Amino acid sequence: MSTITTRPAADENLAAKLPDETLRKWLRDMLLIREFEVRTMQAYQNRLIGGFCHIYVGQEAVAVGALAALEETDPIITAYRDHGHALARGMDPKYCMAEMFGRIGGCAKGKGGSMHMFDKPHHMYGGHGIVGAQCPLAAGLAFARKYTDEVIENRASTGVAMCFLGDGALNQGAFHEAMNLAGVLHLPVIYVVENNGYAMGTSVARGTTMAHELTAKAAAYGIDATSIDGMDVMEVYNGMKPIVDRCRRSVQPAFVEARTYRYKGHSMSDPRKYRTKDEEQQYEAQDPIEKLAGFMMSERKFAEADYDSLAKAVRKQVREARQWTDLSPPPDIEELYTDVYADAWGPYHGTSLPLMMKETQQE
Amino acid sequence: MSRQIEYRDALREAMSEEMRRDPRVFLMGEEVAEYNGAYKVSRGMLEEFGPQRVIDTPISETGFTGLAVGAAMMGLRPIIEFMSWSFSLVAADQILNNAPKMLYMSGGQFGCPIVFRGNNGAGGQLGSTHSWCVESLYANVPGLKMAIPFDPYDAKGLLKTAVRDDNPVFFLESERLLSVKGEVPEEEYLVPFQQALVRRPGADCTVVSFGRPLYFCLEAAQALAEDGIECEVIDGRTIRPLDIETIVQSVRKTNYCVVVDQSWPFASVGAEIAAQVHERCFDDLDNHVARVHADDVPPPYAYNLEQEMLPNARKICEAVRSVTYNA
Ligand SMILES: Cc1ncc(C[n+]2csc(CCOP(=O)(O)OP(=O)(O)O)c2C)c(N)n1
Numbered sequence: 154m155s156t157i158t159t160r161p162a163a164d165e166n167l168a169a170k171l172p173d174e175t176l177r178k179w180l181r182d183m184l185l186i187r188e189f190e191v192r193t194m195q196a197y198q199n200r201l202i203g204g205f206c207h208i209y210v211g212q213e214a215v216a217v218g219a220l221a222a223l224e225e226t227d228p229i230i231t232a233y234r235d236h237g238h239a240l241a242r243g244m245d246p247k248y249c250m251a252e253m254f255g256r257i258g259g260c261a262k263g264k265g266g267s268m269h270m271f272d273k274p275h276h277m278y279g280g281h282g283i284v285g286a287q288c289p290l291a292a293g294l295a296f297a298r299k300y301t302d303e304v305i306e307n308r309a310s311t312g313v314a315m316c317f318l319g320d321g322a323l324n325q326g327a328f329h330e331a332m333n334l335a336g337v338l339h340l341p342v343i344y345v346v347e348n349n350g351y352a353m354g355t356s357v358a359r360g361t362t363m364a365h366e367l368t369a370k371a372a373a374y375g376i377d378a379t380s381i382d383g384m385d386v387m388e389v390y391n392g393m394k395p396i397v398d399r400c401r402r403s404v405q406p407a408f409v410e411a412r413t414y415r416y417k418g419h420s421m422s423d424p425r426k427y428r429t430k431d432e433e434q435q436y437e438a439q440d441p442i443e444k445l446a447g448f449m450m451s452e453r454k455f456a457e458a459d460y461d462s463l464a465k466a467v468r469k470q471v472r473e474a475r476q477w478t479d480l481s482p483p484p485d486i487e488e489l490y491t492d493v494y495a496d497a498w499g500p501y502h503g504t505s506l507p508l509m510m511k512e513t514q515q516e
Numbered sequence: 517m518s519r520q521i522e523y524r525d526a527l528r529e530a531m532s533e534e535m536r537r538d539p540r541v542f543l544m545g546e547e548v549a550e551y552n553g554a555y556k557v558s559r560g561m562l563e564e565f566g567p568q569r570v571i572d573t574p575i576s577e578t579g580f581t582g583l584a585v586g587a588a589m590m591g592l593r594p595i596i597e598f599m600s601w602s603f604s605l606v607a608a609d610q611i612l613n614n615a616p617k618m619l620y621m622s623g624g625q626f627g628c629p630i631v632f633r634g635n636n637g638a639g640g641q642l643g644s645t646h647s648w649c650v651e652s653l654y655a656n657v658p659g660l661k662m663a664i665p666f667d668p669y670d671a672k673g674l675l676k677t678a679v680r681d682d683n684p685v686f687f688l689e690s691e692r693l694l695s696v697k698g699e700v701p702e703e704e705y706l707v708p709f710q711q712a713l714v715r716r717p718g719a720d721c722t723v724v725s726f727g728r729p730l731y732f733c734l735e736a737a738q739a740l741a742e743d744g745i746e747c748e749v750i751d752g753r754t755i756r757p758l759d760i761e762t763i764v765q766s767v768r769k770t771n772y773c774v775v776v777d778q779s780w781p782f783a784s785v786g787a788e789i790a791a792q793v794h795e796r797c798f799d800d801l802d803n804h805v806a807r808v809h810a811d812d813v814p815p816p817y818a819y820n821l822e823q824e825m826l827p828n829a830r831k832i833c834e835a836v837r838s839v840t841y842n843a
Pocket residue numbers: 207234282283284318319320321322323349351352353419
């Protein structure tokens with residue numbers, strides 16, 4: 154029998170003990186995501202990106218802090234607001250940008266788009282467009298890691314899968330079925346709800362019961378649950394690290410609510426009439442990038458000039474990603490009938506790998 | 517060497533052999549392990565392979581089909597049993613949106629080698645919700661394959677091929693056929709996809725079908741033969757990929773074609789085959805292609821109504837006589 158615990162946020166400041174380079178990397182990753190998203194919004198407004206496009210600005214600390222608590226080979230999966238997770242996992246921004254531009258150089262050869270970022274070398278299993286649908290897949294990722302260890306390799310389970318979802322996904326059956334399965338099958342999967350307060354225009358309180366205490370959702374499944382401050386990357390790490398370690402060791406699921414905020418609209422077409430400017434400013438005042446930079450400047454050897462040079466490097470990287478994207482052509486028409494089936498038959502050409510797979514070292 | 521075994525045993529032999537051959541293959545579904553399968557298809561498998569590879573799930577079709585998608589993306593090869601394909605509808609998003617599109621959406625990075633299998637079609641007075649024929653509904657989706665075994669030989673050979681296929685395969689069995697016995701070799705064999713089989717040769721009219729209705733086709737062919745009308749009965753075996761060549765070859769010889777499909781007529785597999793035969797054999801046909809389907813109504817409970825609704829030998833005989841101007 155597992156005891157159900159709703160744990161308090163981290164009681165130990167693990168992040169504060171990490172070396173300068175680690176914190177510098179987190180800051181760089183968050184700056185990269187923000188700069189990338191700003192350029193994405195511009196490109197979208199210039200009609201260079203089509204379809205639905207969801208911006209991660211404001212939530213950077215969640216992806217960066219949570220992924221820092223994992224091993225690089227632990228599989229991750231998320232919903233459609235996925236650029237931040239892809240970049241934090243290590244995808245070169247050029248593949249991410251080219252994907253949104255519908256170019257052959259994109260991570261999915263331009264066939265997935267903004268909502269479907271996949272990166273096999275970095276163990277990122279999407280980018281999923283249907284709300285909540287990634288939750289059972291995450292149970293499967295955890296199952297496969299455990300099965301590979303225990304059944305095929307004949308050793309103890311070593312992996313953890315991490316699944317990001319929005320607060321709106323809490324109301325999908327897929328989420329609840331996945332939690333129950335993770336519980337009964339003892340799967341090492343962590344469901345991380347990025348509670349940004351809204352599912353499109355529906356505030357979390359209008360959409361789900363127990364909105365003031367979302368960890369209650371996990372209690373019914375006998376799954377350990379924690380709520381953490383998603384606006385502070387060090388807090389995210391402090392909360393996630395013990396959970397990841399416990400999940401790996403005990404081969405059991407966990408549930409985490411990261412309280413965060415999206416600064417921009419739900420997607421590029423959202424005028425945000427359902428919330429006040431006041432509320433937005435309140436959250437922007439606790440900006441995760443400024444918070445980490447502030448900590449580093451007061452506690453570490455890190456000066457204004459260091460910050461500027463990081464910001465400059467990131468701007469250059471995104472500018473280069475954009476230039477690379479411009480040079481990448483749209484997919485050949487042949488691609489229409491490629492990757493439909495793994496084998497070639499009838500009109501189908503079988504499958505081929507994106508450039509990213511050839512250029513990125515498989516871990 | 518061969519012996520007579522039941523269709524359900526042929527299915528189990530296929531799964532067990534593939535699980536012995538490849539440790540990445542596992543079986544998951546409701547009641548597959550401790551209960552030995554709701555229809556005893558997986559009898560004894562828990563004992564041989566243990567609970568890590570023969571896995572009982574709660575009644576969570578969305579959950580365990582989605583789990584299979586994630587596991588397959590990571591390189592495992594799940595076999596997912598639906599107690600009935602009727603219950604697959606609650607997992608539609610996972611089986612139609614995720615499994616068959618993952619390879620495409622990920623630009624070739626993540627395939628989904630999964631076999632989804634279970635009973636399809638009327639079981640016998642199970643009423644509207646439990647009598648689904650999903651072939652027409654699901655065959656519309658690119659990225660999946662679909663196989664429908666007719667007898668124990670095909671049940672085993674096609675299922676082994678399905679497990680080795682790198683794509684999601686929808687494997688449509690029939691509760692009404694599970695106890696049917698047939699010749700199955702002792703030695704290992706596979707039945708390839710996209711290879712239709714002439715179940716009965718004939719020169720006068722081509723009759724095409726899949727799975728259980730083939731028994732009615734053969735029954736009809738027998739009756740018609742007594743009146744001097746020789747039907748060539750073709751078992752399509754797989755709907756995706758479809759072996760249209762074998763059908764076309766036959767129609768070029770007989771000049772008549774009847775398609776028998778147990779799903780509803782509107783926008784159906786039967787309609788698709790008729791269209792393809794019309795396109796390919798326009799100059800060979802001496803009449804339009806005729807179709808025999810389930811009636812375009814929800815499956816009823818009452819015995820007489822259900823029997824009338826399903827394709828049967830009488831309807832097939834009528835269609836053949838009418839299309840060959842022998843009415
Ligand atoms: C099954 C399904 N229903 C509706 C939608 C349309 N939709 C896309 S995102 C969204 C809101 C989801 O909000 P949340 O889960 O909180 O994630 P967030 O956008 O805040 O990151 C909706 C309704 C969808 N993609 N999938």
